[in-house]
Amino acid sequence: MITFKEAYKKVVSHRLDLGSEMVPLINSHGRVLASSIVADRDFPPFNRATKDGIAINYSALESGSTRLKIEGVASAGMYQQQLKSSTTCLEVMTGAVVPLGTDTVIMYEHLTIKDGWANIEKEVTKGQNIHYKGSDETQGAVLLQQGKRIGSADIGVMASVGAAMVSVKALPTVCAIATGNELVAVENIPEPHQIRKSNSITLQVALSKLGIAATALHLKDDKKAIEEGLQKALQENDVLLLSGGVSKGKFDFIPEVMDALGVEKVFHRVAQRPGKPFWFGVHRTYKTVIFSFPGNPVSTFANYHLYFLPWLHTSLEIPVETKFVSLVSPLTIQAPLTRFIQVETYWENARLCAKPVTENGSGDLTSLAKADGFICLEPREASYEVGEVVKFVATR
């Protein structure tokens, strides 16, 4: 049995390089940029009026004039207009190119307009109300770095530079595998000794949030069926997420079948609760990475967040975010197990606080629905005290 820290290190050291793919911009949210996004022109691309009003040549004011004849209108979407005389003006609309021969924009609120003449009624600063060409970014500047996870604001930046297709890091193909004769499909009525499958669909849905359309497979406790099913799954996927079949039971064939199929066991059993009988391996030829979680729903759910997500982040070369929470009740953790305790969190000013939820062991699926995540507590002699800041793994 190894410690949680050792197990974690081994898992992330088996990262996969998954390559990249092109996806339509509208589907790129949450993906990781494989190439940097560069400004195809200056931002903004021209001197842009930021107010509706008139554009003038400031020299007109310097020569004492505060009443200017309006020559015409420059609106957004028009080619750049030209002011014909430095003592006249053009009406200009927000988003329009500031006309040639003008250098200052005065908004309607500071004017009165009558009979084709604009009367300036407030003080004017030369160059005001212009968003200058290239003042945000210049052509060729890197706007979004390769490796960035795409958020909604990044979509706008990419749209602006014409990135209708985006190069992003590819995601792994994943199969979520449930094992056990006691399991029936969600839409079935179980017999008294049966239960419905819940782990594989939970994993599928959690993966779908990441953009991974995982397949699902149910293996009965039959050695030959497991062998055939796993062989196919190993060939077709980058990652297998199994639940169940790795304890010491008579029908827990997974470890020996894995061995027979050429999977190298990296470790089995971790000094942690929940999730202790976790089995982790890698296929020597296909490079498939296998996370075989204990069948209890809390164990599977915890280990998915504790191991698979950091593995995925490491494979995509994005940071594994570490969050922290402040304890609101004392806790005692005895050696030798690292404990992951389900908590509800709430904000108290800028501080995130954590309160354990009532739970009934790792078979208690309903407790998971009450929790916002797990706090991670290493065993130690002294109690964890109220106000102490501890690591937090969010699961919502």
Place this chain on the structure above:
Amino acid sequence: MITFKEAYKKVVSHRLDLGSEMVPLINSHGRVLASSIVADRDFPPFNRATKDGIAINYSALESGSTRLKIEGVASAGMYQQQLKSSTTCLEVMTGAVVPLGTDTVIMYEHLTIKDGWANIEKEVTKGQNIHYKGSDETQGAVLLQQGKRIGSADIGVMASVGAAMVSVKALPTVCAIATGNELVAVENIPEPHQIRKSNSITLQVALSKLGIAATALHLKDDKKAIEEGLQKALQENDVLLLSGGVSKGKFDFIPEVMDALGVEKVFHRVAQRPGKPFWFGVHRTYKTVIFSFPGNPVSTFANYHLYFLPWLHTSLEIPVETKFVSLVSPLTIQAPLTRFIQVETYWENARLCAKPVTENGSGDLTSLAKADGFICLEPREASYEVGEVVKFVATR
């Protein structure tokens, strides 16, 4: 011009009741439960072995026996087995129904098994290693309350009770409308006076994160085209999100066209920066709710988070989460505008800290990509100090 607080109150007071719909469990993540989820049987549904080993009748030990003959095996997925004699035992696997006539499970690690006999080598507590029927939840108990937003852990709970289809609150139909002659499609090469559309796709992607497949529309600055486009959009959607066309420009036809089409203006212009020329209205007959944002990308993005999301939460009857951050630099806000300042956030222990990003006004699209959200600062005489805790609107 009204204050931000007044505008916010008016927006959320125009919530829509959108009804409910049935969706497949696998697509229900992030949706809001329209009906509570109830346990269709006890959780767990039978006395369940939590370890691999043997099941015994504890009276055998009380009568002095520590070596028991193994009658057979009870594995997960088998009908409940029966122990034939109180002085023998059955092998039992994790997840199996605890056999009739047994009351205690002893794990393999505490046994030696030889020639069909189990020798008990550790102390045994009566009733150990059994997850008792109904100990998590009893049949008929509410497992997930109506009104809960569905997370991945909830998927497992719903799978367990056979909720293959889930009743969730319906989402609004939304159209994201860009206005302005200067805009061209993302895949086009703009002429020098043009820019690519970015607001409508940003909104579409942000909405898709919520499960809303919004349509998009581009209206040129032509009164007749705007009239026809808006008339159709008003009829077909619950919500319109417009960007641009609500300033004081000559081609800002939106407010007057809205009026002509039977939309009641609730307010126009809010004492805030960015996002001041925000126009909000409701169609008297169709009940369509219209958010008409200023065209600047920062303004549109800010107002989407400041107004539309709280409106949606209120319509779905889920709480609007308020987050707080701790300032790491002092800030001064002068009357009369409520300021929304783009910040990067980071954790310092359990405290979320906020640092303003460099930005270049509300036309600066690239600044948005650097920020994690906006802090909300009301104008006041005194500066906001380092360490002060302020409201935060996350945008990632």
